[in-house]
Amino acid sequence: MITWSKDRAEAAQRILGSYPERRSAVMPLLYVAMAEYGYVSEQAMRDVAELTGLTPVQVSSVASFYTMYKREEVGRYLVSVCTSVSCHLLGGDDVLHAVEAETGVPHGETGPDGTFSVEHVECIGACGGAPAVQVNYELIEGVTPEKAVELCQWLNATEPDPLLGDEMQALFGGQRSFDWGPSESTGSKGPVPAFGPYSTAGTDRLAGP
Amino acid sequence: MKILTSRMDAHPSDSHTISRYLATGGYRSLKKALSMEPADIIAEVKASNLRGRGGAGFPCGVKWGFLADVHPRYLVVNGDESEPGTFKDRQLLERDPHQLLEGVIISSHALGVNHAFIYIRGEYPKPARRVQQALADAYASGYVGRNILGSGFDLDITVHLGAGAYICGEETALLNSLEGRRGEPRLKPPFPAVEGLYGKPTIVNNVETLSNMPWIVENGGAAYAAIGPEGSSGTRLFSLSGHVRRPGNHEIVMGMTFGELIEDLGGGIRDGRAIKAFIPGGASAPWFTADHLDVPVTIDDVAKAGSMLGSGAIVVMDETTDVVKAALSVVSFFAHESCGQCTPCREGTTWLENMLRRLTVGQGRAVDLDLLLDVSDNISPGLAWPPRQTTICPLGPSAVSPVLSILTHFRDEVEALVTTGVSS
Amino acid sequence: MSERVTITVDGIPLEVDAGELLIKAAEDNGTYIPRFCWHPRMKPVGMCRMCLVEVEGPRGILLTTSCNMPVSDGMVVHTESETVKKAQEGILEFLLINHPLDCPVCDRGGECPLQDQTLSHGPGESRFVEEKRHFEKPIPISDLVLLDRERCILCARCTRFSDEVSGDPLIEFQSRGNNTQVLTFPDEPFASYFSGNTVQICPVGALTSKPYRFRARPWDLEKTESTCPHCSVGCSIEVHTSQNEVIRYQGVDNDDVNWGWLCDKGRYSFESVNSAERLDTPLIRNASGQLEPASWPDAMEAAATGLASIVEAHGGNSVAGIGGARGSNESAYAFGKFMRTIIGTNHLDAQLGDGLDPHFLVGSTPRGVINDLDTAKTIVLWGPDLKEELPVLYLRVRHAAQQGAKLIVIHPRRTGLDDRATFKVVYKPGEGPALLNKLVEGDPGLAEVRAAINEGPVVGLVGRTGLTEDPRLAEAVAAFLRELPKATLMPLARRSNVYGALDMGVSPRLLPGRVSSASESGKAALREHWGSLPDDFGRDTIGIIDGLADGHLKGLVMMGSDPVRDVPSGNRAAEALSRAEFVVAIDTFLNDSAAAADVVFPALGFTEQEGTVTNLEGRVQKVTQAAPGPGQARPDWSILEDLAHRMGGSIGATSVNVLFKEIVTVAPAYRGLTWVDLEFGEGRDGLVMPLEEGDQPIQYVAVDPGLAPTKAPLALHSARTLYDDGVHTRFGPSLERLVGAPMAYLHPDDAARLGIPDGGEVDVETVQGSARVQVGFDPSLAPGTVFVPFNQGIGQNLGSAVEVKLEVVS
Ligand SMILES: Cc1cc2nc3c(=O)[nH]c(=O)nc-3n(C[C@H](O)[C@H](O)[C@H](O)COP(=O)(O)O)c2cc1C
Ligand code: SF4
Ligand code: SF4
Ligand code: SF4
Ligand code: FES
Numbered sequence A: 001m002i003t004w005s006k007d008r009a010e011a012a013q014r015i016l017g018s019y020p021e022r023r024s025a026v027m028p029l030l031y032v033a034m035a036e037y038g039y040v041s042e043q044a045m046r047d048v049a050e051l052t053g054l055t056p057v058q059v060s061s062v063a064s065f066y067t068m069y070k071r072e073e074v075g076r077y078l079v080s081v082c083t084s085v086s087c088h089l090l091g092g093d094d095v096l097h098a099v100e101a102e103t104g105v106p107h108g109e110t111g112p113d114g115t116f117s118v119e120h121v122e123c124i125g126a127c128g129g130a131p132a133v134q135v136n137y138e139l140i141e142g143v144t145p146e147k148a149v150e151l152c153q154w155l156n157a158t159e160p161d162p163l164l165g166d167e168m169q170a171l172f173g174g175q176r177s178f179d180w181g182p183s184e185s186t187g188s189k190g191p192v193p194a195f196g197p198y199s200t201a202g203t204d205r206l207a208g209p
Numbered sequence B: 001m002k003i004l005t006s007r008m009d010a011h012p013s014d015s016h017t018i019s020r021y022l023a024t025g026g027y028r029s030l031k032k033a034l035s036m037e038p039a040d041i042i043a044e045v046k047a048s049n050l051r052g053r054g055g056a057g058f059p060c061g062v063k064w065g066f067l068a069d070v071h072p073r074y075l076v077v078n079g080d081e082s083e084p085g086t087f088k089d090r091q092l093l094e095r096d097p098h099q100l101l102e103g104v105i106i107s108s109h110a111l112g113v114n115h116a117f118i119y120i121r122g123e124y125p126k127p128a129r130r131v132q133q134a135l136a137d138a139y140a141s142g143y144v145g146r147n148i149l150g151s152g153f154d155l156d157i158t159v160h161l162g163a164g165a166y167i168c169g170e171e172t173a174l175l176n177s178l179e180g181r182r183g184e185p186r187l188k189p190p191f192p193a194v195e196g197l198y199g200k201p202t203i204v205n206n207v208e209t210l211s212n213m214p215w216i217v218e219n220g221g222a223a224y225a226a227i228g229p230e231g232s233s234g235t236r237l238f239s240l241s242g243h244v245r246r247p248g249n250h251e252i253v254m255g256m257t258f259g260e261l262i263e264d265l266g267g268g269i270r271d272g273r274a275i276k277a278f279i280p281g282g283a284s285a286p287w288f289t290a291d292h293l294d295v296p297v298t299i300d301d302v303a304k305a306g307s308m309l310g311s312g313a314i315v316v317m318d319e320t321t322d323v324v325k326a327a328l329s330v331v332s333f334f335a336h337e338s339c340g341q342c343t344p345c346r347e348g349t350t351w352l353e354n355m356l357r358r359l360t361v362g363q364g365r366a367v368d369l370d371l372l373l374d375v376s377d378n379i380s381p382g383l384a385w386p387p388r389q390t391t392i393c394p395l396g397p398s399a400v401s402p403v404l405s406i407l408t409h410f411r412d413e414v415e416a417l418v419t420t421g422v423s424s
Numbered sequence C: 001m002s003e004r005v006t007i008t009v010d011g012i013p014l015e016v017d018a019g020e021l022l023i024k025a026a027e028d029n030g031t032y033i034p035r036f037c038w039h040p041r042m043k044p045v046g047m048c049r050m051c052l053v054e055v056e057g058p059r060g061i062l063l064t065t066s067c068n069m070p071v072s073d074g075m076v077v078h079t080e081s082e083t084v085k086k087a088q089e090g091i092l093e094f095l096l097i098n099h100p101l102d103c104p105v106c107d108r109g110g111e112c113p114l115q116d117q118t119l120s121h122g123p124g125e126s127r128f129v130e131e132k133r134h135f136e137k138p139i140p141i142s143d144l145v146l147l148d149r150e151r152c153i154l155c156a157r158c159t160r161f162s163d164e165v166s167g168d169p170l171i172e173f174q175s176r177g178n179n180t181q182v183l184t185f186p187d188e189p190f191a192s193y194f195s196g197n198t199v200q201i202c203p204v205g206a207l208t209s210k211p212y213r214f215r216a217r218p219w220d221l222e223k224t225e226s227t228c229p230h231c232s233v234g235c236s237i238e239v240h241t242s243q244n245e246v247i248r249y250q251g252v253d254n255d256d257v258n259w260g261w262l263c264d265k266g267r268y269s270f271e272s273v274n275s276a277e278r279l280d281t282p283l284i285r286n287a288s289g290q291l292e293p294a295s296w297p298d299a300m301e302a303a304a305t306g307l308a309s310i311v312e313a314h315g316g317n318s319v320a321g322i323g324g325a326r327g328s329n330e331s332a333y334a335f336g337k338f339m340r341t342i343i344g345t346n347h348l349d350a351q352l353g354d355g356l357d358p359h360f361l362v363g364s365t366p367r368g369v370i371n372d373l374d375t376a377k378t379i380v381l382w383g384p385d386l387k388e389e390l391p392v393l394y395l396r397v398r399h400a401a402q403q404g405a406k407l408i409v410i411h412p413r414r415t416g417l418d419d420r421a422t423f424k425v426v427y428k429p430g431e432g433p434a435l436l437n438k439l440v441e442g443d444p445g446l447a448e449v450r451a452a453i454n455e456g457p458v459v460g461l462v463g464r465t466g467l468t469e470d471p472r473l474a475e476a477v478a479a480f481l482r483e484l485p486k487a488t489l490m491p492l493a494r495r496s497n498v499y500g501a502l503d504m505g506v507s508p509r510l511l512p513g514r515v516s517s518a519s520e521s522g523k524a525a526l527r528e529h530w531g532s533l534p535d536d537f538g539r540d541t542i543g544i545i546d547g548l549a550d551g552h553l554k555g556l557v558m559m560g561s562d563p564v565r566d567v568p569s570g571n572r573a574a575e576a577l578s579r580a581e582f583v584v585a586i587d588t589f590l591n592d593s594a595a596a597a598d599v600v601f602p603a604l605g606f607t608e609q610e611g612t613v614t615n616l617e618g619r620v621q622k623v624t625q626a627a628p629g630p631g632q633a634r635p636d637w638s639i640l641e642d643l644a645h646r647m648g649g650s651i652g653a654t655s656v657n658v659l660f661k662e663i664v665t666v667a668p669a670y671r672g673l674t675w676v677d678l679e680f681g682e683g684r685d686g687l688v689m690p691l692e693e694g695d696q697p698i699q700y701v702a703v704d705p706g707l708a709p710t711k712a713p714l715a716l717h718s719a720r721t722l723y724d725d726g727v728h729t730r731f732g733p734s735l736e737r738l739v740g741a742p743m744a745y746l747h748p749d750d751a752a753r754l755g756i757p758d759g760g761e762v763d764v765e766t767v768q769g770s771a772r773v774q775v776g777f778d779p780s781l782a783p784g785t786v787f788v789p790f791n792q793g794i795g796q797n798l799g800s801a802v803e804v805k806l807e808v809v810s
C-alpha cells in the first residue's frame, strides 16, 4: 500500500505515463519516494517496486548503484564537496576539511543533530569554478575554506528554505565556470535535488506532458 | 566564430527563455527542417563532418546512417557530463536550452523518431529546471507534441535525470539507466543504432553535438565543414580548468595549439608559474607536458601525440603540483565510478588507488613502481593508447592513463616518494 | 541444419556451426577456454574476462573475450599465446586478491573452477598487500541457501539465473564497483523453487545449500547418472553418494529435457531417501490390531494367504491394485502383470483420481515433445500452473516465450508464467466449457487471443487446471487446439512416472505398450505372452475406492501409493481402506494409507534400483542404482514375484533386466529398446520411441465431449503446490519447513461481499467434505472462486465438486 501525499502519488502516475515501459520510471520514482520519506528507505523501495512491477531487491539493486539515492537518513543540509582533479588542484581537499571541522561531521556521515551531512563527491561539472561545493545539490563555485566555514555557519543560523544557489554564490562563492545569467528564485527544499521548474523537490513534472 | 554560445554571449540575462530564443531566430531552422526530406537533413549532417562531442569523436552523420530500419526508434541526448574537468554541456543546458531542443526536434524528424529522451546528470538540478521549463514552453508553442507546426510530425520528449554515476555517460550504460536498470555498459555489438533503448534502434548524441543542428540546417553542412581544419570541423566548446588565470568554457575553431589556448584564452598559468603537465581531453586522457604545448588542438593531432581530445576538457597543472596526488585523485575517481562488471576494472582500479594512496602517505615500496605498471598492464594489456580494450567499456583502461603518465613523465618524483616518503 | 564454417584454433582447423559462440565451438572440439561467468544456457555477459583469446583480424590481432564472440569463417584463434596467458593470469590474480582462499573449509574445495584454474593458469605468489574486502561470513538467504560474499567473484550467474531463467529475481547485485555484492532484500528471502540451481552453477563456494553443506568432500563422491523421479518432466540428474549414502543430486544438461536445471523439490528430495522413517522391515497387523515388525517369510505368508483367500472366496475380481506411478517402468510392469495374471483382476490404476483419460494421456496425436517449444510460434497452456506442478517444464516454456513465442495462458488463477504471457485469461472453475466455446467461435472479447492462436507451429499444453475441473474439458480443449496450424499436443499429468506406469498397462483401460484394454488383437497378443488375462470391466482408483467402501471389492494391493493423501476425496479413501477385508502395501514409507494395511512390505526406492522411467513426452530414460537402501527393503518387483510364487504362480521377474527384456518384447511402443541405447550416445538424453507398422498403440484423437458449464455461486479451485505435504516434503527436513499452511483464498471483492476479513476463519464445505481454515486474499482469482491448495493440510478432503460453500467462523 502506497501512502504518498496526493501530489506525489499523482506525479508518480504522470511519470509512469511518460515512458514506453514501466521499469524506466524506477529512477524518477526513487526521487519522488526520497522526497516523500527524506531518504530511500526500505519502504520507499517497496513502494517503487509496487509501482513498477519489479521486486524490491531489483529496485534496491538500481538504487544502490547510484550515489544520489541515499539509503540512510540525511541531514537537513547535505554539503557535497568536490575533490576531483580540477577542484583537487585548487584546494578542494582543504575545503572538505574545513567543512568537516566546522560541522564536526566527517565525510560520509550525518551529524547527531541531523543538521548536516557531509560528503566528498566526484566532479560536479563546475571545474571552471573550482573548488566547487553543493548544498542540497544547489551549486556554489569558487569556494575557499574560509568561505566554506561561513557557509556552514550561515546555514546553521538562518536555516534558509528554500535554498537558493544564486544567493549562496553571491554570499560565499567566487570564480564561476561561466556567467550564470539572471538569478533564480527556485531552489531546493531539502536534501533532494530540485529538478522541476515549478519548485519543491520530487513532485515536479519530470517529463513532457 | 561562435555557433553555440553567441546567443548567451549577446544576451546574458535571458538567453534561456523562449522569447529571447524566438527573437534571435530560434525555431527557424526547425521550420526549414520540417519542410525538408529527412534523408536530405541527414545528408547535410554528413556533409558537415560534425564529429561527436561526447568524447569518442565519431562522425555524427555516419552514426546516423547505421540506424536500423525498425520502428519505433529513439533519440537519446547524452547530458550526463561527468568527466572530471568537463562543464561545457552544463552551460549549453543552462544558458541555451532551446538551442538543444531545436536540435533534438530537427534530429528526431531526420531520424524518424517520435520519442526522444534527454538524460541529464542528477547533480545538475538547475540545468534540469531550465530544460524542463524550455520543454514546457516548446510544448505550449507547438514545437513539441502532436502535429508539430502542422507538419504531421509527432514528437514527445522526456527528460530523465541521472542519480550519481559517471558511467552512465557511456552510451549503453545510459540506455540501461534509462530503462530503469543499473548503469552497466552493455556488450557491443549490438550497437545502439541496431539494438538500443528497449532493444530498438537508438541514436545517442551528446548535448553539444545536437546543439549544432539548428546552425547546420540553417547554413548547410558544407558551411559547417568549411570551418576549422579537416577532420575537426566546426567550432568546439572547450572547458579549461586548473591552474590557469581564466578558467572557463571557450568556444573556438579548432586548430590553435594548446599553448595558444592556455596562454591566449586561459590567460596563462596563475601567479606567473610554469606549466608542469596538462590533461588534454578529460580525466581519461593520457597527460601532456610542456613539450606538447605546440600540439594543435584537433582530434587527430592529439591522437597522433598519444592522447585524446575526448570531452574537450583541458586541466592544467603548474609546477607546484604534486603529480602523484593529482594522479591519485583521477584514479580514485575511476575506482569510485567503475560499474564493477569487469574483473580488471572492478578489482584493478581499486588496487591502483590503494597503491597510490600508500605512496602519498609515505608507505610506498620500491617494488610498487613496477607493480603499478604491471597491474596497469593487466587492466589495459600492452598499455597501448588508444587502449586495446579488453573490458566491456573503456573506463577501466582510462584509470591507467594517470598512472602511466606519472610513471612516464615524472618517474623520479614517484621514486623520491618511495625513498624519502615525501614529494620531492 | 545451420551453415558450417572453418576456424583455426591453436593451429588446428575445425569445422563448426556458423554463428556459434567461440568458447562453445572450441570446447565442443576439445579446446577448453577457462571461464567463470559464461554458462551455456544463459546469455553471455562478458564480465569476468577470463575467457580472453587472441583473434587474428583485418586490423591485426585482437585480444577479446570468446564467450560473446560468434565464430565466422576463416577465424584464426589463439588460446594459449603469451598475451593470452598473461591476461588470464592477471584476471585470476584480480579475482584472488579479495578472495578468502578458505578452500580447506569450503564446500566447493576440490571441485572449484577458481581453485582449478588458479592451479592451471594462475600466478604463484600474491603481490597484494592491501586490505581484502570483508563481509559477514555466510548468511542464510533462504531456508535452503547460504551466501558467503567474500568468496563471491561477481560472475552474476546466480542473479541472471533467477532473473532470466526462473523469473524470480530475488537476488541481485547491490552497490557498484569494488563494493558490488550479491544480496537479497531485507525480509525477502531467495524463496525460489529453483534456488538450488544457483548453488550448482556458482563457480565458487559463495552459494552453498543447507542440505549439502559440509556433508562431504568432492573427492569422496561417487557419481551416477539417473533421472529425477519426482514429476513427469524427467530431469536428468547425477546422484552423488558418499559411503553408500546419497548426499546430493546435481542437474545434468539434457538437451531435450532440463538443460541442467532442477527444481528444488527434485534436488533436495534426496533427504527423504535417507530418512530414518524409511520402512526397513516387513510389518504385519497383530491380534491387537497393531502393525509390528515381522520376518519376510511370515509377511509373505500372511500376504499370500490373505489375498488368496479373498480370491478364492470372491474371485480375483474382488481385489484391486492402486499404484505404480512412483517407481520404475519395470516395477509398474510387474505390478500390472501381477494384478492381471496372478490375482486376475482388471481393477488397477496408477492414476489417483487426478488424471485424464489414460488414452488421451499416452496416445494423443499429434503428440509433441518439449523441444517443440523452441520452434513454436504459439504456445497455448490451458492446464496446471507449471511452476507448481511441472517446474522444469515451466522453465522451458518461459525460455521459449522469452525467445519470442507467443504464450497464451488460461487458468483460474495467477500462474508463474503470467509475466511472460502474451495473453492471460482467467476464468471461474466450472465455466471452462463456456470459455472454450467463446474461443472456438471467435467471441469478440477473445478475438485477439483467437487471432494469436492461429499462428503455427502451435504447441498445446493441456491438462487439468485443478482437481475440481471436469477432466473432459482438457479433451475438448485438445480437440480444438489440434486443428490449429502445425499443432502438437502435450497432455499433462504431473505424477512422477505416471506415463511409464500407463505405458506398462497399469490402468483398467490400457495394456502394456499403449494398447487399449478393449483391443481384442492387443489382448490376444498379450495372452500369448502372459497366458491368461481377465476379461471383466476394470475400475479406476475412484471406482476402486467406491467399490471397497460399498463392499463390492474386498482386497487391495497398494504399491507406492497413498490414496488417503492423494485422491481428491482422501477421507473417503480412508473409509474404503478401513472397510477392506485385506490390504497389502508395498512402500518406502509407512504413509497414511499403508498404515491401514494388514501387511506392509519395505521397498527399495529411487537411487536404490536400476530401471527405466517414461516422462510426459513418452521419453524413456534410465534410472540407476547408486546406494544400497535401508535394512531389509527389497525391489518391489521382486516382492511381487515372491508373492506370486507363494500364490502358486510367477510373473517371471527374476531380475530387473529380465523384466525389461520382457517389456520390450511385449509392449509395442517399447519394442527393441535396450539399456545400452539409453546409457550411451544419443540415448543418454532418453529416447522417444517411434511407433512401428503393425503395432496397435492408441492413436487417440481428442474430441469435444460437448460439456455444459457448471454454474456455482462460489466455485472451488483446488490445485497442487510444489511443496505439498507429500512424502518427499514430509520426510526431508529441509523441504518439510517449506510446506505451506492450510489456507483458502478468496478474491478481496468476494471476501468483502461475504464479510470475511483477511486472515479470518471459515468452514469450507462441499458435497464431499468440509474443512476449517484461514482465509487469505488473492486478487488474481476470478470473482466467485475459492482457491484451496491441495494436500496442504486439508484440500484432499473437499473432493472434486466445483460447488462450494463458506461458513464464516470468525
Ligand atoms: C566512460 C565513458 C563516459 C562517457 N561519458 C560521456 C558523457 O558524460 N557525455 C557524453 O556525451 N558522452 C560520454 N561518453 C561517450 C558516449 O559513450 C557516446 O560516445 C556519446 O554520447 C555519443 O555522442 P556523440 O557521438 O554526439 O559524441 C562516455 C563514454 C565513456 C566510455
Ligand atoms: S570497464 Fe569498468 S566501468 Fe566499464 S563495464 Fe567494465 S567494470 Fe564497468
Ligand atoms: S554468488 Fe556465485 S554465482 Fe552468484 S555472483 Fe557470486 S560467484 Fe557468481
Ligand atoms: S521438474 Fe520434476 S523431474 Fe525435474 S527436478 Fe523437479 S521434480 Fe524432478
Ligand atoms: S573537478 Fe570539481 S567540479 Fe569538476
Ligand code: FES
Pocket (backbone or CB within 6 Å): C034, C035, C036, C037, C038, C045, C046, C047, C048, C049, C050, C051, C052, C065, C066, C067, C068
Ligand atoms: S566467460 Fe567470457 S567474460 Fe566471463
